[in-house]
Amino acid sequence: MGLNIEKIRADFPILDRKVNGQQLAYFDNAATSQTPRQVINSIVKYYETINANIHRGVHTLSQEATDAYEAGREKVRKHFNVQHSHEIIFTSGTTHSINLVASGFGSLLQKGDEIIVSALEHHSNIVPWQMMCEKTGVVLKVIPMTLSGELDMEKYTQLLSAKTKLVFVNHVSNALGTINPIEKIISQAHEIGAAVLIDGAQAAPHIKADLQELDVDFYTVSAHKICGPTGVGILYGKEEWLRKLPPYQGGGEMIAEVTFEETTYADLPHKFEAGTPNICGGIAFGAALDYMNQIGFDKVASYEHELLTYATEKLLEIDGLKIYGESLQKTAVISFNVGNIHPYDIGTLLDKMGIAVRTGHHCAQPIMDYFQIPGTIRASFSFYNTFEEIDRLVGGVKKSVMMLS
């Protein structure tokens, strides 16, 4: 049994939209996914029935909001097969999650220690570490990439040494769609005693990761990329690591006792959740996971793979079209250019035809530098896209190229 796409599309009110007089075809899913009415409804229901500040409230609304928020955390725990719900920290998104870890690690490492990043990363998994290295004298090493957009795993093995304390790599590259061999990356790092952070922002919408099986130390997700709301995400951390890391932000909820002389910190997960969190966001994130699981990740993955195969085939028929990222292990992302045409030009004309793609460096400049291009056109597919929409994309690219040549 495949997916009932028509039924699924009816869940997404925005897909009915007209853009520049044309029916919207939304292919910017890697930037942010669209939101089904089930998730929108969970937001409305929150504000209409239980909105209240959580934790320590004796009144019913506060209690119900707390229970709903903690139920959201529990859904995340279950989805990623995490052992303890206190290993799930709610954050405002992947960027926040990574900064939390980078900042904390700064105080655990010493000058001369090494940490390893990959050449395939989003800026959010580069800059926080650069900032940390600048403060601490820790050395940043880079796993290079190959022409097919994959990590050079031999070089990775060579980079690992007794000095290596941490490796941080994305599960899936946002710019190219490459699925990295994180099982290998994790096990090799663990062999020499280094910890591993996997940035799961791009993987989460397509792959249901079993974090215990992966044995990963940290994993990060943004809700807005997986049918959830903006402004919320999670950091998974193994309990032992979360205990070792110092708190990141100070404030309400994250303390046990405060005096002006001394403050003691609260237990996990509160230690890392200072201030009023995105309560509604945590609840709606849970609703988004419910939605995705009800559809089923296996079905999503196989349907998206069909879309990818079809679109790749059709696009490659266009003269001068080059696809960046040719790994066999890819999510449904196609990053491409046509001849010397600037990606911005094609993106602008596609938009006039109602077709939404992203153009530019996709917050991954090192990848663009590697290919020596200013950017790419990126079409990223989701389970609510259709083959007809892909036909429109291919036709639109052809038309644009004609106009621009």
Place this chain on the structure above:
Amino acid sequence: MGLNIEKIRADFPILDRKVNGQQLAYFDNAATSQTPRQVINSIVKYYETINANIHRGVHTLSQEATDAYEAGREKVRKHFNVQHSHEIIFTSGTTHSINLVASGFGSLLQKGDEIIVSALEHHSNIVPWQMMCEKTGVVLKVIPMTLSGELDMEKYTQLLSAKTKLVFVNHVSNALGTINPIEKIISQAHEIGAAVLIDGAQAAPHIKADLQELDVDFYTVSAHKICGPTGVGILYGKEEWLRKLPPYQGGGEMIAEVTFEETTYADLPHKFEAGTPNICGGIAFGAALDYMNQIGFDKVASYEHELLTYATEKLLEIDGLKIYGESLQKTAVISFNVGNIHPYDIGTLLDKMGIAVRTGHHCAQPIMDYFQIPGTIRASFSFYNTFEEIDRLVGGVKKSVMMLS
């Protein structure tokens, strides 16, 4: 012309709720305010029509989402009479805003420099500074409070010295409702060349602050306390200060150029807005300000003052009831205890009667320590509360005291 309370209440779906079989009377507004349907609608509209990742997107949805988000920023700018919209940084809330400043100031100060906090602060305006002081050797001084719950301004003057670099005080105390004399605090600090951060979390729902007139250096607000959504807030900073502070988090959007050798940061406000922000939150925050302004802050303030006066009078008729915080300058907050009865007991019984109050230390333990009490019962009023609801509160407290004695 006063407020049309009936019409206003109809804007808040949650106020129709029954709690434990009773009509809800919501007096936990200082913890979080309720959300009018105008704001809920703005959220639904966002996800149903323009949801997309912002900045640099060439397609229409991205453009419309960016425009709406930036329009939200502009509404904040206008509301607080700020000069430049890039002086408004969107954050996930006051706690985040204060941590941003505290972390950045850490790198501008030196061992032995002094910073001044007040005894009336929320943990969110204490702990981040303690963490910073621990790292840097900067010294934290405390403006003491008086029995009436006001700041001892003479002591403040004495604390100021050439060593003082920064003063951070809340505009309104969340635990007691005291409105602090921030004009004086700011001008005295400026005279000796110290900067001032005002935590406006509790003031924003009641007082429309003119930040240029106040000449304050930093001001913080949480949307969820001013009829807006959870997970978003702002940091206002004078341009010159925001330029001086180093970036807080690294990630997408906040950079100009990234290579593994060097990264340059983007201009304000992006320098401090790493990652995908709470896009919908910024838009709904703007809708909340529209809503409040349409009602009018003058009317809100005078009506809430009537509620405060009425409730104070009626509550004080109860034998053994003591109110903490007796400043003449107060927002509509009443923090109290009755005899030796534990606040939790009264709060629990009120909840059974459908009346929502907060009990405990209100994230302001130093105030509780000062009064040597475990906590208080806090009833905090909003413009949608009624005199009848206050009668129920007073009756409820009486009934609870009877049951508990």
Place this chain on the structure above:
Amino acid sequence: MSIQEIQNEIVEEFSLFDDWMQRYEYMIELGKSLPLIEDQYKMDENIIKGCQSRVWVHAELNDDKIVFTADSDAIITKGIIAILIRAFSHQHPKDILDANTDFIDEIGLKEHLSPTRANGLVSMIKQLKMYAIAYQTQLN
């Protein structure tokens, strides 16, 4: 009496009341009859976390049975722990471990059964069972 019998008894007592007020009044009454913890055991190590009020619990083994004493600074909390102690005190560790706590729901205190509830009923139950585990190990 077995734990189950005591629980039945408590359920029966509470079933006499028509409304929450009477139930709470009775609970407060029970709180006043709580077997109080000796002052020497009222120390920080015995405080149960997760409560907005402070709750101390002490356990002793007497003739292979656990005897619980407790106190709290809030009366309602005292009533809740009193009900728990009435059901679980003077029982074999194993029986305590085997016992369920559905009777809490049946006596109309369901609202306190959420793990996030400020009064920490769930933490109290956990704590009592922890003592039972500890003494059970000791007896083996």
Place this chain on the structure above:
Amino acid sequence: MSIQEIQNEIVEEFSLFDDWMQRYEYMIELGKSLPLIEDQYKMDENIIKGCQSRVWVHAELNDDKIVFTADSDAIITKGIIAILIRAFSHQHPKDILDANTDFIDEIGLKEHLSPTRANGLVSMIKQLKMYAIAYQTQLN
């Protein structure tokens, strides 16, 4: 011709087209005829920020009038800057400062008029006016 007259001319030309495709094709055509900036001025200082494509603009004073040249790596952006330059080049600084840019809306390019737009039309206009301010000061 005055700026207003040129703008009217441009509006008239664009009014001949029925749909966006023809308009964009014409804009691309105009882009190809853009008076190109000399390579020596194609440096980082002359890049206009806020554009997803790179845009360089250079200005020179010639007989009290400003002469603009420009380039971009994207054709559509080139078309947009070409239209602007056609309207503003060879004009007195003061006239440039006084001119409005409503004609952009009238030729159906309204969507580019948002300050956050990735092509940076608003930044381009700002930049042209900045040059005008600079030269205006110089002439006074």
